[in-house]
Amino acid sequence: MLQTIPLEFYLILSAIMFMLGVVGVIVRRNAIVIFMSIEMMLNAVNLTLVSFSQFMGDSAGQIFVFFVMAVAAAEAAVGLAIVLALFRKKQTVYVDEVNVLKW
Amino acid sequence: MSTTVILFSILAIAAIATGVSVIINKNPVASAMSLILHFFALAGLYLTLNAQFLAAIQILVYAGAIMVLVVFVVMLLNLGKESALNERFNVRTGIAVSMGVLMIAQLAIAFFGQPTGYNQLSDKAALNGTAESIGTVLFTEYLFPFEAISLLLLVAIVGSILLAKKQQKESV
Numbered sequence: 717m718l719q720t721i722p723l724e725f726y727l728i729l730s731a732i733m734f735m736l737g738v739v740g741v742i743v744r745r746n747a748i749v750i751f752m753s754i755e756m757m758l759n760a761v762n763l764t765l766v767s768f769s770q771f772m773g774d775s776a777g778q779i780f781v782f783f784v785m786a787v788a789a790a791e792a793a794v795g796l797a798i799v800l801a802l803f804r805k806k807q808t809v810y811v812d813e814v815n816v817l818k819w
Numbered sequence: 820m821s822t823t824v825i826l827f828s829i830l831a832i833a834a835i836a837t838g839v840s841v842i843i844n845k846n847p848v849a850s851a852m853s854l855i856l857h858f859f860a861l862a863g864l865y866l867t868l869n870a871q872f873l874a875a876i877q878i879l880v881y882a883g884a885i886m887v888l889v890v891f892v893v894m895l896l897n898l899g900k901e902s903a904l905n906e907r908f909n910v911r912t913g914i915a916v917s918m919g920v921l922m923i924a925q926l927a928i929a930f931f932g933q934p935t936g937y938n939q940l941s942d943k944a945a946l947n948g949t950a951e952s953i954g955t956v957l958f959t960e961y962l963f964p965f966e967a968i969s970l971l972l973l974v975a976i977v978g979s980i981l982l983a984k985k986q987q988k989e990s991v
Binding site for chain 1: 821823824827831834835838839841842847850851854857858861864865867868869870872873876877880881884885888889892893895896911912915916919920922923926927930931934935937938939940941942943944947948952953956957960961964968971972974975976978979980982983985
């Protein structure tokens, strides 16, 4: 199959997805939605890695994506456990209502 | 307009639309459902890049495992719709969105002003995307990181059980 999409389009798509994730982290108050936005940012970076890997013919980028997915899975599990513990203690998942580390 | 261009456009628009839907939906369950569609669109994009193995893993790990975990927690906590914090919220949203648009514009200028010159997939792309080739590289060149990541997952399992279980005493 002849590929006609240049690399730049994948890069700009990935940049847009990354910025969507950043905006989500900044504007949302729900900790679970913030986690989802972080997953979106990780995925945007994965897309960049895969496209560079496939355009340059080096499979190392795809191995990194594999590792990023493993780290994302670990992050999601630990993060959601923190959200659960937080909800048990504070009855909220809104990050602006949690200020136990502020003095 | 070849099929590749049409496919890429559809998947890119789907990915961006579902991504926007994730961050503007007030209901966390609706956000999670949009995110699942977003992951499917990404898997499709991986397929247009000839990365079949990663497309399969994307659906298995993200749309399958991680999102089930997220939806499970959302359902467990039984949250209502997010109420907007009107005063401060709008200013923050405005600044965040304008900064995001500015950043994308800068990156677009950087990417399109200085083309990378990579207009086609490399000849090895179809071969590199298969499970066979990734497995070969993963278990030879990247064997140590692979073992390290398994240790990381073990630590994450222990950590999440420890964090989520009921505390017996007050001491953490």
